[in-house]
Amino acid sequence: MRIAFALALFAALGSTSAPAQLALQIDARGTLAEVRVGDAIYLSDVAVTLVKPGWTGNLADQRAVDPATVRVHKAGRTTTYTMPLRGENLTAQLIERVTRDGDLVDVQYEVIPDQDVELETVLLQGSLATASHAGKTSYLVGGPTTSRGILPAELNDKNHILWSGDPEWLGFGLPGVGGLRVVPRDMGLQLQDDRKWNTPAFGLLATAGGGEHLARKPIRFALSLRAEAAGRLDDEVKQGALAGVSLVDDRPLALKNARIDRDRLEAFASITVDAEIEARYDNPFDPDQIAVDGEVATPAGKIVNVPGYFQTPFQLEAGRGGESLKVAGASGFRVRYTPTVAGPHQITIKVKDRSGEVRAKPLAFIVDASKTPGFVRVAAKSPRYFAFDDGASYFAIGENVCWGGGKAPMADYAAWFAGLGKAGGNWARLWLAFNEKGLEWMPAPTPKGGTGSYQGLGRYALDNAWRLDEVVHLAERNGVRLMFCIGTYGEFKDGGFFNEGSWVSNPYNAKNGGPCASPDDFWTNAEARKLYKQRLRYIIARWGCSPQVFAWEFWNEVQPTPAVEAWTAEMAAYLKQHDPNRHLVSTSYGSPAIWKDRNIDLSMTHMYGTAGATADFTAQIQRETHANLAFGKPYLLAEFGIDWQAGDEKWDPKGNGLNMHNGAWAALASGSAGTAMLWWWDGYVHPKNVYHVLTPVQAFAATIDWANTPFRPIERIEIVGDPSRTETFRDVTLAGSQSWGKTASNRYTALHDGTVKEGPVAVTLGSPKRGNANEVFSEVVWTLDMPQAGKVLVHLGEVCSGGRLRVALDGHEVLDRPLATGEPGKGPWKKSRLLEPWKVWVSDYDEAIPIDVPAGRHELTLANADGDWLQIRKLTLPSYRSSRHPEVDALGLAAVGRMILWVHNRQSTWRADFDGKSPEPQEKLTLHVPTTSQADWRVEWWDTFQGVVVQTDQVQPASGILRLTPPRFDRDLAARLTQKP
Incomplete structure (x- = not known):
């Protein structure tokens, strides 16, 4: 049955x-069933589908x-339609509200699952019949990225995706007929040629809500x-x-x-010359066609070359459909420079x-001394910590905030930075990879389109x-x-x-x-390297003047092959040569060759x-930090989270923030130059207001003279x-700590204090038959000292393309x-889930396999003998864990006359x-x-959740040992120790 629902829309649209x-x-x-404009049926059969992970049905x-x-x-x-959606192990409610509001029809959807569910996406899909539209109808994309084209007369099998992204609107138009504008909210859109799957139509796919969803939480x-x-x-x-x-x-x-914008300023402020x-x-x-540069003469007579850049001013407009930018003035070339010393320039x-x-002709300006701390060095x-130009310490406290969340990225950043800064945060990581802050990408239409007016x-x-x-100004x-972070491995x-x-x-x-x-x-092509240096020149020219820029990071998670090294x-040498303010430089992932490079200033890792x-x-944080400190440079754990596949909100739905808390303090007390930087900013930290975790860290860190205290x-x-x-x-559970690749050893010893000797522990076991047999271990060996006989549980995770688990006890297969x-x-x-490029299945067993182990000392060997890999x-x-060993970690740093401690109850975990x-x-x-x-020694014991001192002790060492008695605690404490004169 169909219900006819005709809406006459008359609006002054400024057209003849x-x-x-x-x-x-x-x-x-x-x-x-039909969306018609005049005599043209533009869309048909528009309905909601809940899609299984991996697009498997x-x-x-x-x-x-x-x-x-x-x-x-x-x-x-x-008009409201309310209905049950039922499927395999799922029940949900769909609410659809169709509203006429003047000259538009608004359709709002709400999907409410009755139980926790993992989805590839919620799909709202409609079609345009090829018989009516192929070779005739225009499609037009409006918003940060604009595009236009004609729905093709014939299928191009290699380019069946006509457009994909997050537009302000998508429109269709037939010659001689009125057009249709489709404005999505909280959805991405994709336009594709369904003839690839033998369907005579073009598909309009609107996607929302992928990943893990909690019961009764509406999408x-x-x-x-x-x-x-x-x-x-x-x-x-x-x-x-x-x-x-x-x-x-x-x-x-x-x-x-x-034209110079001012002739007098303080050090670490910027002049602008248009x-x-x-x-x-x-x-x-x-720059081979046109190079604009500034040549700065400093008071000491030094000449500094400052690259210029081409720019266009914009104005931000916020409306119902999100943010948009409009040109707000003339384009032109500009040079910006930030002086670091006082005097005539x-x-x-x-x-x-x-x-x-x-x-x-030279333009003169006077620089006065400033109380601004300057750039981070x-x-x-x-040298394992950071300092400002004025010598003050800089301890990095923050999170990742890599891209905006939707159609209002500037509003997102305003809210995120306000929350972060108010809590005492002072560091954030941005991605510039084809999102709303990216510079260089293919223009639409392209299968993996970005946000913005990309030019190629x-x-x-x-x-x-x-x-x-503007993001820099907000920061x-x-x-x-x-x-x-300029780019990412996905490119x-x-x-x-x-x-x-x-x-x-x-x-x-x-x-x-x-x-x-x-x-x-x-990595090796000369033209590619030249073009990348051209992009670096633009980045230096436009943002190199800013002390707000902590560092340049080339890549996110690119594997360090010899060519990449x-x-x-x-x-890195190019940046140090051409950046007038010589910002810090790093990348991820690194290697010993990269971290030892004199032009790389800090090492970084990621941990999930x-x-x-x-x-x-x-x-794991302590071990990773200590390994990186061997390079004699500052180290940051620049990405961190409970689960690389799902946000911390899955495991911490109340937003307690305990994983973020423990990570921050463990990093600080292990010798990192900053906190462990959580990844899940938009779905966890901000919506659950977990920023408060950072406030006590900031209070404690502010009492330490990091820049002048070489802690070890x-x-x-x-x-x-x-x-x-x-x-x-x-009972004790010992988790794997390295998801992929070989660790230092494949032999581990389980200690009775609940820790592992010879860690980190490899999670993945590869078959000797796989293509790269040396990439991961094929077996690991655990040394156990069982206080009594019992069943050891081997927790099996994902298996790729088959596997064969073999377990041996003291050399005998069990x-x-x-x-x-x-x-x-x-x-x-x-x-x-299906790994599309290779067309192989990865199946998650999520199973605990019991192995009988007698009392006493034994070797337990776990091996994969077939297929590809297993976890x-x-x-x-x-x-197994003895009560004689308190379930407590004690991490610490020491320097002459100073110590820092973090004492952590191991039962206090997310x-x-x-x-x-x-x-x-x-x-x-x-x-x-x-x-x-x-x-x-004077000992201050700190409450790490309130950021206050709760007890002060005076302690005298005996036989080279300080015997400290911390106050009773439930979760963790920090301590600051100062040697009395």
Whole structure:
């Protein structure tokens, strides 16, 4: 049954063509059976589908709903459809509200699952019949990225995705007929040619709400539909974000004027010189065509060269559909410079094109001394920490905030930085990889489109550059320093767990006109390296003046091959040569060769658990930090989270923030130059207001003179419990700590204090038959000393393309189990995902396999003998942990006359909170801390949740040991020790 629902929309749209009529036909299930403008049916069969992970099928479909179960309610201009969605192990409620509001129809959707569910996406899909639209109908994309095209007459099998991204709107127009504008809210859109799957239609796919969803938590999204007069949509797309901006000049070289914005300023503030230039170029970003530079003479007579850049001013407009940018002035060339010393300066603008060079008259300006601390440097007296130019310490406290959350990225950053800064945070990491702050990517239409007016290789998105200017200003207002991560590994691959592979749209790809036939060519191709240096020049020119920029980071998680190491050395040297303010430089991932490079200033790693298997990261953070301190440079744990596959909100739905808390303090007390930087900023930290975790860290860190105190880790702090207690044993779970690759050893010893000797522990075991057999271990060996006989639980995780788990006890095989893989629901695994590029299944068994182990000392060998790889997420050892070893970690740093300690109850973990378990209080402990001083020490014990001192002690060492007695605590304490004169 269909319900005819015609809406006449008459609006003054500023066109000479008469407005068209929008009509909808909605069936008894709420499906938009037809969306018609005039005589043209633009969309049909628009309905909601819940898609299984990995696009392996549908969990539920609105089209399959029994009409008898649908409740319809009309109130004024709104008709509401409420219905059950049922599928495999799932029930949910779908609420659809259709409202006429003047000249538009608004359709709001709400999906409420009855139980926790993992989805690939919530899909709202409709179609355009090829018989009516192929080769005739235009599609137009409006918003930060604009695009236009004709729905193709024939299928292009290699480019069936016509457009994909997060637009302000998507429109369709047939010649002689009114157009249709579709405005999504909280959804991404994709337009594709379904003839690839033998369906005679073009598909419009709106996606929302992928990942893990909690029971009874609504997933909301909406779209509005509006009929438009002929030509209106095309006019808007033609204007776009860069309407009226010319990137070409063909006049003889001339420097007409150079205007400085002020002639007196304080050190670490910036001067801006705008130059009025005529020249011959068709790419203002190419310094071989036109190079604008400032030549600064300092009071000491030093000459500093400052690159200039081409820019366009914009104005931010916020409306119902989100934010948009409009050109707000004339484009032109600009030079910005930040002086670091007081005294008289001069700047001379010089311009060079292929015909020669011209110079302006010098512009003078006076620099006064400033109380501003300046740029962040490596501390000269304490080179594992940071300092400002004025010598004050800088301890990095923050999180990742890599991209905006939707259609209002500037509002997002304003809120995120306000929350971070108010809590005492001072550091954030940004990605500049084809999001709303990116510079260089393929313009739409492209399969992996970005946000912004991308121009292709060697040309930069001026709207995004303006946004990044504003992000820096927002950070400055909130006291946050920014790490600019310029690119990510996904630019050089296809597929990926998050579908992050984007090589298909990388402008360096030869198929897009770039110089690289393969991703590996990027690191060695001379033209690619030249073009990347050109981008670095632009970044230096535009943002190198800012003390708010903490560091340049080349890559996110690019594996350090020899070619990558050589490339990194070359680019780091380029930055140090051309950045007037010599910002810090780093990358990820690194290697010993990279970290030892004199132009790399700090080392970094990333750390995640898998599927919630790691309850406590303390030992892993300590181990990783100590390993990196060997390079003699500052170290940051720059990404951190409970689970690389799901946000911390999955494991901490109440927003207690205990994982973030423990990570921050463990990093501080291990010798990191900052906190462990949590990844999940938009779905966890901000919505659950977890910023408060950082406030006590800031209060404690502010009392330490990091820049002048060369701390070193205290190798061992002995913890002595209450000697009157009878020894007992309890179960202990030892989680794997390295998800991929070989660790230092494949032999591990489980100690009775609940720790592992010879860690970190490898999670993944590869078959000897896999393509790269040396990439991961094929077996690991555990040494156990069982207080009594029991069942050791081997926690099996994911298996890729089959496997064969073999378990041996003291050399005798006790288990030989083939492990198949396949589609979800077709085997003993809990769930499965398809690795698209290789067409292989990864099946998650999530199973605890019991192995009988007698009392006494034994070797337990775990091996994979077949297939590709499998995961051993953790071992649970029964009645193993001795009560004689308090369940407490003690981490510490020492320098002459100073110490820092963090004492942590191992029962205080995110996992215990998730399981509803409270930690047992720790009392009557004694810490034995080694010292070479015989002087008395003042000990301040800090509450790490309130950021206040709760007890002060005076302690005298005896026989080279400080015996400290911390106050009773439930979770953790910090201590600051000062040697008395």
